[in-house]
Amino acid sequence: MFDKLKKAFGGSKEEVAPKVEEKVEAAPVETPVETAPAEEPKAASAKPRIGYIHLSGCTGDAMSLTENYDILSTVLTDMVDIVYGQTLVDKWIHGTYAEEMPEMDLCLIEGSVCLQDEHSLHEIQEARKKSGLICAFGSCAMTGCFTTFARGGQQAQPKHESFVPVSSLVKVDLALPGCPVAPEMIAKTVVALCNGDMEYLQPAIDKAACSTGCGCDVLTNVIRNGLCSGCGTCALACPTRAMGFTEGRPSCDRDRCIKCGSCYAMCPRAWLPIKRIKEETGL
Numbered sequence: 001m002f003d004k005l006k007k008a009f010g011g012s013k014e015e016v017a018p019k020v021e022e023k024v025e026a027a028p029v030e031t032p033v034e035t036a037p038a039e040e041p042k043a044a045s046a047k048p049r050i051g052y053i054h055l056s057g058c059t060g061d062a063m064s065l066t067e068n069y070d071i072l073s074t075v076l077t078d079m080v081d082i083v084y085g086q087t088l089v090d091k092w093i094h095g096t097y098a099e100e101m102p103e104m105d106l107c108l109i110e111g112s113v114c115l116q117d118e119h120s121l122h123e124i125q126e127a128r129k130k131s132g133l134i135c136a137f138g139s140c141a142m143t144g145c146f147t148t149f150a151r152g153g154q155q156a157q158p159k160h161e162s163f164v165p166v167s168s169l170v171k172v173d174l175a176l177p178g179c180p181v182a183p184e185m186i187a188k189t190v191v192a193l194c195n196g197d198m199e200y201l202q203p204a205i206d207k208a209a210c211s212t213g214c215g216c217d218v219l220t221n222v223i224r225n226g227l228c229s230g231c232g233t234c235a236l237a238c239p240t241r242a243m244g245f246t247e248g249r250p251s252c253d254r255d256r257c258i259k260c261g262s263c264y265a266m267c268p269r270a271w272l273p274i275k276r277i278k279e280e281t282g283l
């Protein structure tokens with residue numbers, strides 16, 4: 001092994017005989033022209049075609065996606081085709097994405113949309129046209145999350161000041177809350193999509209219409225309406241510990257709340273039809 005390494009890096013003491021260049025003049029040989037067999041058209045892949053768009057956020061959801069070590073390679077190679085993604089697919093040439101956005105079955109959109117960024121606005125509108133389903137992937141896409149607090153003036157992009165959830169601009173079909181989305185939820189959702197498991201997907205479909213995203217919404221819509229059962233799920237779901245739990249009831253520290261909406265999305269009582277309950281009980 002060591003000798004081979006030395007040779008490879010020029011450490012060999014063996015003398016190398018100088019090469020003698022021989023001119024070989026080959027007589028022209030007529031060779032019959034063989035026509036290559038016509039290529040059979042490739043069968044279209046039956047795998048779902050997935051796109052991934054990264055807008056304004058911290059990339060935590062993409063990191064969470066990659067934490068599915070045990071099934072990630074199977075999902076990416078056997079179950080889906082990633083056909084578009086400026087983060088995941090290397091098709092950049094001289095700072096420009098080399099291909100037009102293709103048709104997709106599902107487009108995951110991570111991050112909120114900056115209204116001052118023309119590229120982002122164009123990209124999500126294009127995605128809506130080209131993709132059968134749009135999934136707001138993570139809390140920034142679903143509720144705006146911490147980008148809600150941005151107000152411009154930051155050094156890197158001082159003109160970027162308004163960030164809105166994806167559903168403010170285009171129709172969203174599914175939404176996965178979380179800051180970031182839990183790796184298990186991503187894996188199970190992708191598998192459910194591949195298997196057409198609508199029962200599993202129903203909560204994500206319901207959340208597409210929900211951009212409510214603050215601990216105060218839990219206080220206002222659940223607790224104030226007398227719906228809280230004291231289960232503590234909201235406090236467990238909170239990534240910043242803004243949602244506390246005192247004497248069997250949640251409380252929200254607004255200074256710590258990043259408006260990710262996880263508490264509201266996970267609360268089993270937030271989904272009760274409060275209007276109908278009030279009508280039926282005469283309250």
Ligand code: SF4
Nearest residue numbers: 215238257260261263
């Ligand atoms: S209280 Fe916690 S879980 Fe709820 S929106 Fe605020 S940060 Fe998110």
Ligand code: SF4
Nearest residue numbers: 228229231232234267
């Ligand atoms: S998750 Fe909902 S029901 Fe459970 S403690 Fe929190 S507000 Fe109450």
